[in-house]
Amino acid sequence: MRMLEGRWKLVILFHLFGGRLLRFSDLERAIPDISQKMLIQQLRQMEADGIVTRLVHHQVPPKVEYGLTAWGQSLCPALDALLTWAEAKPEGTHTP
Amino acid sequence: MRMLEGRWKLVILFHLFGGRLLRFSDLERAIPDISQKMLIQQLRQMEADGIVTRLVHHQVPPKVEYGLTAWGQSLCPALDALLTWAEAKPEGTHTP
DNA sequence: CGGCATCCACACGGATACTG
């Protein structure tokens, strides 16, 4: 089944809100159903969009941390508005 | 090139905000790059989600009008929050 | 006018293997 690509960006965002810095492997573990190909692709796109920062620590073993830019963090209120809307749904039929 | 399916729902929403009722052909003309298969599919999904209403006028020639439910209209503030966020983008590189 | 049915190309994304 199709995974609707775009949804992952939201999942990643929610994991990164609050200024958390997560390593690549942290995100892999936090989002078990994502392939690492998909994960890196989404991260790269969000980085190109100026939403995500990529911090490379030059070590052995390698360590890369992902976080949100100020611009990315500022999405939080807007997404909360959507959450609020979603929770207000009248006759609660979730749509599977 | 892929059209990323989900984006159309937003486009349709924006055309329907303000309580406007639009005919199928109105929407087709308002969104030139959408195929009618895609258009009807998105409308049906939004109808199933309780966001869109479908008003059939039994006439010759046929006439069907689409509008938003109260629930759909209530999305407006949340999307405005997103718009506001998008307009506040720092160094204005639009991402084509 | 407002659809539904059919066909099919090809872009998407999963799995796997390899590298710095």
Place this chain on the structure above:
DNA sequence: CAGTATCCGTGTGGATGCCG
């Protein structure tokens, strides 16, 4: 660990044609 490279099956969505 944090990716890149390659292969390949699948489902999406555009195009076309027909109907009520």
